[in-house]
Amino acid sequence: MRDYRFCVALRAPDGLLSAPVYEEVITAKDAADAVVLAKAVELNMSNLKANALYLVDANGHVAWSLRIADAPDVDP
Numbered sequence: 001m002r003d004y005r006f007c008v009a010l011r012a013p014d015g016l017l018s019a020p021v022y023e024e025v026i027t028a029k030d031a032a033d034a035v036v037l038a039k040a041v042e043l044n045m046s047n048l049k050a051n052a053l054y055l056v057d058a059n060g061h062v063a064w065s066l067r068i069a070d071a072p073d074v075d076p
Contacts, residue, residue: 001027004034004055004063008043011052011067021048026055031063038064 008022022043028034034055045051045068054065 001029002034002058003027004031004038004057006034006038006041007054007056008045008048008050009052009054010050017052017054018050021050031055031057035064 004026006024006026007020009020010018012018024041026034026037028037038053038055051068052065053068055063057063
């Protein structure tokens with residue numbers, strides 16, 4: 001099993017990410033399973049004022065990312 005850091009952040013129009021506003025460790029057998037688990041996490045993106053999700057592996061590489069284009073009430 002491997003640990004992945006699941007992060008939620010604000011992605012600005014220029015593509016830069018803020019510091020994570022939410023983080024959680026996800027333990028999974030591989031990146032594919034970690035993505036499935038990350039997609040199952042229930043978050044209120046509007047309350048977090050965030051529009052981006054990503055997983056980072058133990059080596060610091062981004063294993064998966066998702067930008068939510070229509071997050072309401074989110075100002076960069």
